[in-house]
Amino acid sequence: KPEDETMADSCLYCHGTKVEVKGLKERETELGEMSFPILTGWPNHGVGRINPDGTMGACSPCHSRHSFSIEMARKPQTCAECHKGPDVPAYPVYKVSKHGNLFASLGHSWNFSSVPWTVGKDFMAPTCAACHVSLIVKLDGEVVAERTHQMNDRASWRLMAVPYAHAHPRSPDTWTVKNEAGLPLLVELDGRPVSGALIGVEEQRKRRNKMKGVCLSCHSSSWVEGHFRRFEHAIDYSNKMTLAATEILLSAWKSGVAKGLEHNESIFDEVIEIKWVEQWLFYANSTRFASAMAGTDYGVFANGRYKLATNLQEMLELLHTRQR
Template identity: 25%
Template structure:
């Protein structure tokens, strides 16, 4: 019904414009033209503002009417957007972006981070706000709907959200430099030389085919799938899963497995993995042959295995230091390295291990899928090998200093 009313309002606005009758300004517009003029300018420049079918109160409610009752203004959520954009909302809700805030609750040391860093959106929270938040964190941050992470306020432009630069803020830097990988690949180079001609694929071309807001990939953020038919590779995977705390040191599942499921950061069935792979191949095949696409993606898969081999050895070495009692676990924690403590790791060797996993392993395999051989090599595989040499050396030194035999 709301959608119908808004359509009717849009039609009425069009009739009035054609007839030369000026639209009456709402109280919101009249006031905020003075208080926040650029917000009003953005809104009126966007399709919703131009149509006349949506007013500020459509998203912010009618309780706030003056400077005396600002606290009554309603901050929109993804449910607000769903009233008119049901298809896009439901696609988003079934995808990984909607689960982005799960990671904020899953990281074991986030509880000790400065408030501004997570809830205040000045650190990890600034990108992970694209996920659905609980009521407490939503009220705490007051950042509104996740949709405006891509369709920025108050213009909410579809054209803007379709450009690759819209993804740049979050998908760059230390652990996921997809922007740098793509923009320096041949795909990105063509885009920058020719502009948005459609010849070169952008982030949206591959990850949001036909406007699908699901944004899922075969491997997920951790590049893990279960089961793994390759027995050797599965052995590497088990070690990595122990390092992530998804399996305990004995190889039994922990409560973190539920977080992996909720966050959709791994693929937990062959069917789920294959469905995403088939979808990507169909996108690649619009420009390349199917065989070429399968070969390229298959070679990228193997880069994950090569990275996992080095990663598993490094985790095993550090785990051995715990087993010998050279490294001591925190109270209540298992005697095993925890990759999810990130920069809060307590020893230099574990700091190297976390960088190896979160920076260099990520670059080795993500660079492969984004067609950037330099990232795969010099920022990925070469750094992984360097990390492993340092870990071997540091472990030997710690073992010698402790009086243990090798």
């Protein structure tokens, strides 16, 4: 198990620590001696932070303390703090997309503080906030998308850091779900959804249409339909490549060349298992994000389809070598 400070300095930096009061200490101040809390899990501004009073969440990942700037929340560099690495490459993909090109070249002249945010007037290409959370209106004031603080309101697929892209969970309490293998996943190892764990087809359709509505405020219907067709094809392709890697891993466990679920061992500590994780956590993720945001090479050579194919071949050769 990782040390608490390691967790707080890595995963929980973005996901959020549990901040607890463990006592008080006295300090001299300009106003005399005062008592201050001794906190564990602090400092932290992770979005899922559990606060000492039992409340959950933090505003500061998007709106930093003191200024609470809506401009900051609307700029993609803010999202990059937690969505930049190979496991969630949203920001690097956005930077090389046409939308990212426009933001980099023209964004200095856009109005990032206006409420509501008018497409074609205040901004000329979407940032992360425009697609996912902001109140967007047309030039005539017609509402394109209502404001939300639920980041998946307009997302029909869960792409991030999961073996298989799938519909979003019905409940955010995903740790309560276990698949047939006893793993805390919303899908089985072959990609089938866990019964009752995911939103239905109709809810997916509603969310997809919300996102399409944002796209249609600038693009034609043929452009938007073509984009979503390619995006869902990329989801299907990346899921198949994850399934192929999973079948190799299951063969390794079955033949005894690696020890995993069947042996009550960790499924993350052997080379072939680590390569299985890389298959979906890095390469499938990158392929999906690149397709979702038209991020060009991140879906091909920069941790995309090329890496999906070569990593799969390396897993297969590793299996055959160890079976000899």
